[in-house]
Amino acid sequence: MSSAKNPPVSPLAPRTVPDLPAIRGVGLATAQAGIRYSGRTDVLYVALSEGTQAAGVFTRSKCPSAPVDWCRTALGRPGARALIVNSGNANAFTGLRGREAVEQTARIGAAAAACAPEDIFIASTGVIGEPLDASKFEGVLADCASRTETGSAAWAAAAQAIMTTDTFAKLATRTATIDGTAVTLNGIAKGAGMIAPDMATMLSFAFTDAALPQDVLQTLLTTGTDTSFNCVTVDGDTSTSDTLLLFATGAAGNAPVTDPADARLSDFREKLDDLLIELAQLVAKDGEGARKFVTVAVGGATSDASAHRIAMSIANSPLVKTAIAGEDANWGRVVMAVGKAGEPADRDRLAIWFGDVRVAREGARDPDYSEDAASAVMRESDVTVRVDLGLGTGTARVWTCDLTKGYIEINGDYRS
Numbered sequence: 001m002s003s004a005k006n007p008p009v010s011p012l013a014p015r016t017v018p019d020l021p022a023i024r025g026v027g028l029a030t031a032q033a034g035i036r037y038s039g040r041t042d043v044l045y046v047a048l049s050e051g052t053q054a055a056g057v058f059t060r061s062k063c064p065s066a067p068v069d070w071c072r073t074a075l076g077r078p079g080a081r082a083l084i085v086n087s088g089n090a091n092a093f094t095g096l097r098g099r100e101a102v103e104q105t106a107r108i109g110a111a112a113a114a115c116a117p118e119d120i121f122i123a124s125t126g127v128i129g130e131p132l133d134a135s136k137f138e139g140v141l142a143d144c145a146s147r148t149e150t151g152s153a154a155w156a157a158a159a160q161a162i163m164t165t166d167t168f169a170k171l172a173t174r175t176a177t178i179d180g181t182a183v184t185l186n187g188i189a190k191g192a193g194m195i196a197p198d199m200a201t202m203l204s205f206a207f208t209d210a211a212l213p214q215d216v217l218q219t220l221l222t223t224g225t226d227t228s229f230n231c232v233t234v235d236g237d238t239s240t241s242d243t244l245l246l247f248a249t250g251a252a253g254n255a256p257v258t259d260p261a262d263a264r265l266s267d268f269r270e271k272l273d274d275l276l277i278e279l280a281q282l283v284a285k286d287g288e289g290a291r292k293f294v295t296v297a298v299g300g301a302t303s304d305a306s307a308h309r310i311a312m313s314i315a316n317s318p319l320v321k322t323a324i325a326g327e328d329a330n331w332g333r334v335v336m337a338v339g340k341a342g343e344p345a346d347r348d349r350l351a352i353w354f355g356d357v358r359v360a361r362e363g364a365r366d367p368d369y370s371e372d373a374a375s376a377v378m379r380e381s382d383v384t385v386r387v388d389l390g391l392g393t394g395t396a397r398v399w400t401c402d403l404t405k406g407y408i409e410i411n412g413d414y415r416s
Contacts (some may be wrong), residue, residue, distance in 0.1 A: 008167065009167045009168050010167045010168060010285060010286045010287075010290055011291055011381065012285035012286070012290060012291070012292075012293050012381060012401070013167065013168040013285065013286065014168070014282070014285075017156065017168075017169065017171060018171055018172065018173055019152035019173075020152050020155035020156075020171055020173045020186045021152070021173065021184055021186070022150035022151060023150070023184050023186055023207050023208065023209050023249065023251075024049075024209045024249060024251030024252070025048060025049030025052060025209060025249025025250070025251040026046060026047070026048060026049075026150065026186075026207050026209075026247070026249060027046070027047040027148030027149065027150055027154075028044070028045070028046050028047075028148055028149060028150070028154040028155065028157070028158045029044075029045045029047075029143075029144035029145070029147050029148045029149065029154070030043060030044050030045070030144070030157045030158060030160075030161040031043045031045070031140045031143065031144050031161075033086065033136045033137060033140045034136060035086050035087065035088040035089050035126070035132070035133075035136060036087075036088025036089055036126055036127065037087075037088050041157065041160060041161040042086055042087045042088050042161060043084070043085070043086050043087075043137070043140060043141075043144070043161060044083070044084070044085040044086075044158050044161040044162055045082065045083075045084055045109075045112070045141055045144035045145060045148070046082060046083040046084075046085075046148075046158070046205070046207075046247075047081070047082055047113060047145060047148045048080050048081050048082055048083065048247055048249060049249050049250075049251065050079070050081065051079060051249070051250050052079055052080045052081070052247050052248065052249045052250065053079065053080070053212060053213065053214045053217055053247070053248045053250070054074070054075060054079075054080040054121060054214065054217075054245060054246070054247050054248075055075070055214065055217040055218040055220070055221040055222075055245070055246045055248075056071055056072070056075050056121075056218075056221070056243065056244065056245045056246070057221060057222055057225045057229075057244045058071065058072060058242060058243055058244070059240060059241065059242035059243070061240050061242070063092070063093060063240050064092070064240055064241075065090050065091055065092035065093075065098070065124060065128075065240045065241045066091050066092070066094060066098035066099050066101065066102045066124075067091055067102055067122045067123050067124045067241065067243070068240070068241060068242075068243060069099075069102075070102045070106070070121075070122050071121050071122065071123070071243060071245070073118075074118060074119070074120070074121055075214075075218075077118050077119065078214075079119060080119055080120075080121055080247055081110075081113045081115035081116075081119040081120065082109050082110075082112070082113040082115065082119070082120050082121070082145075083120075083121045083122075083123070083205065083245065083247070084105060084109045084120060084121070084122050084123075084137070084141065085122075085123045085124070085125075085161070085162050085203065085205075086123075086124050086125075086126075086132070086137075087124075087125050087126055087161065087162050087163060087164050087190070088125075088126040088127070088164065089124060089126040089127055089130055089132045090124050090125055090126045090127060090128050090240060090241045091124040091131075091132040092124075092128045092129070092240040092241055093128050093129045093240065094129065094130070094131050094132065097131045098131070098132065100134075101131065101132040101133070101134040102122055102134075103117070104134035104135070104137075105120075105122055105134045105137055106118070106120045106122060108134070108137045108138060108141050108142075109122070109137070109141050111141075111142065112141040112142040112144065112145035113145060121245060123203050123205075123241070123243045123245070124241060125162065125164055125190060125202055125203050125241055126164055128240060155171060155186060155188065156169060156171065158188055159171050159188040159189075159190070162188065162190040162203055163190050164190065165288055166190050166191065166286055167286055168286060169188070170188060170189040170190065170191075170279055170282040170283065170286070171186070171187070171188050172186070172187045172188075172275045172278040172279050172282075173185065173186045173187070173275070174271040174272070174274060174275045175271070176210075176267045176268040176270070176271035176272075177267050177268070178210055178252070178254040178255070178257065178264055178265060178267070178268050179254055179255045179257070179264040181252055181253065181254035181255070182252070183208055183209055183210040183252045183254060183268065184208060184209055184252075185206060185207070185208045185210075185268075185271055185272060185275050186206065186207050186208075187204065187205065187206040187207070187275050187276070187278075187279050188204070188205055188279075189202075189203065189204035189205075189279040189280075189282065189283060190202055190203050190204075191203065191204075191234075191283040191286070202241060202242060202243075202283075203241065203242075203243050203244075204229065204243070204244045204245075204276075204279055205244075205245050205246075205247070206221075206244075206245070206246045206247070206272070206275065206276070207246075207247050207248075207249070208246070208247070208248050208249070208252075208272075209248070209249050209250070209251040209252040210248050210250070210252050210254060210268060211248065211250035211251075211252060211253060211254050211256065212248045212250075212257065213256075213258060215260075216257060216258065216259070216260045216265075217246060217248050219260040220246075220260055220265070220268075220269055220272055221244070221246045221272075223260075223269075223273075224269075224272050224273045224276045225244060225276065227273060227276075227277065228273065228276035228277045228279070228280040229244060229276060229279075229280045229283075231280065231308075231396075231397065231398040231399060232280040232281070232283055232284050232398065232399050232400070233284075233312065233315050233316055233398065233399075233400050234283070234284060234287035234288065234290075234400065234401060246272075280399065281293070281399055284399040284400055284401050285401065287400070287401035287402075287407075288406065288407045289403070289404040289405065289406020289407035289408075289409065290401035290402060290404065290406075290407075291325065291381070291401075291402055291404055291406075292324050292325065292380075292381060292382070292383050292401060292402035293381065293382050293383070293399070293401055294315065294321075294324055294382075294383050294384075294385065294399065294400045294401055294402065295382070295383070295384045295385070295397060295398075295399055296311045296314045296315045296384075296385050296386075296387075296397065296398050296399075296400065297311070297384060297385070297386045297387070297395075297396075297397045298310050298311040298314075298386075298387045298388075298389070298394075298395065298396050298397070299386075299387070299388045299389070299394075299395045300349075300387075300388040300389040300390045300391055300392060300393075300394070301343065301344070301389050301391060301392055301394030301395070301396070302343070302344045302389075302391050302392040302394055303392065303394040304394045304395060304396055305394070306343040306344060306394050307389075307394040307395050307396035308396035308398070309341055309342070309343050310337075310338055310341045310343050310345070310387070310389070310396070311387075311396045311397065311398045312341075312398055313337045313338065313340060313341035314334055314337040314338065314385060314387070315398050315399075315400035316400070317333065317336070317337040318403055319333045319336065319337075320333045320334060320337055320385070321400065321401070321402050321403035322402070322403050322404075324378065324383055324385075324402040324403075325402035325403055325404045327375065327378040327379050328378065329354050329357075329359060329371065329374035329375055329377070329378050331352050331354070331359040331360050331365075331374075334352050334360075334385060334387065335347075335350065335352070335360070338350065338387060338389075344389075344391055345389055345391070346389070346390065346391060347363045348362055348363040349362065349363075349389060349390030349391065350362075350363060350387070350388070350389060350390065351387070351388040351390065352385070352386070352387055352388075353384075353385070353386040353387075354374050354377045354378060354383070354384070354385060354386075355377035355380070355383070355384055356377075357370065357373045357374045357377055359374050383402075
């Protein structure tokens, strides 16, 4: 069994960690089950009150984990009573044994939560291809169910329990109103590597006491994902386990809203989107080995979709990312990434900025280009790369990080 590793905290980590308030109908507990690590928590148990509704968005990988398949099926049921998350083992590419492990976990969790196994949601993160011994949950989940807590310390512990190569816990909270009724939203996430937008991030869980039907909740989550987790990339690799779940307990008792476009949901929608964006950005800021947080903004494209694909081409380019790591204002690599994206582009209309410094325009280096000014931008911890294609009104923005030797060091011995 591996001992817990404590990599240096990312220099991009937030200076302060928010205190998440209690959410009515949500109780949390963590435990050490010895899944892979010793000396650290690796299980999160979340108790959900009866009537809780769930929405989810998952990886588009053609090789999804067994827990992803389980959750997709569980969403077809009317409610959720518990969420079980383990770190250290992804239970992915484990065949029949993986499916049996999920079923066993659900049975153990159901006994602890006094519900049907189908009302249990399960997520796993960690090494791919190694069987998960679900018998390690025996006794552990029942113990968790007997001592759930609701305060800020419980939320902080929950965020820590789901970490793998993360260097800091990722938490966010918001308050909103629905037709005059106050509701709370809390979210936690984990992710540092094997991250590319193809639904969400590695694992992220959001909770609210709002009363919303499942179809409305699902629409709001799917739409919010498109401008948050589907706009973050660390290394261009989509995980087998990507899972984003949103649970609504209904305890706030707000007036029923059955249309996701209802104006009464405008504040909730805005706050949910904002919470998801914050969590997505925290994932990029904890990219394995990252020292720079990078925003890529593309405008002037023929469509928003085209702009997004070009932005992702830039954000996923190893050459662009290593140049940023080296604080080299190498705009030629941005030109390369735009050109290879396979989207409409005109070399002679292209303009590129690093921060507020325009470095190229109309197919050539900007006549007022200043190496000193561009280099000063690259020395900042937050770097913005902006591109204008000069072809239309399509826009997009995505977030990523630089690519350093630290990424290779972390992933070169991940299973060691």
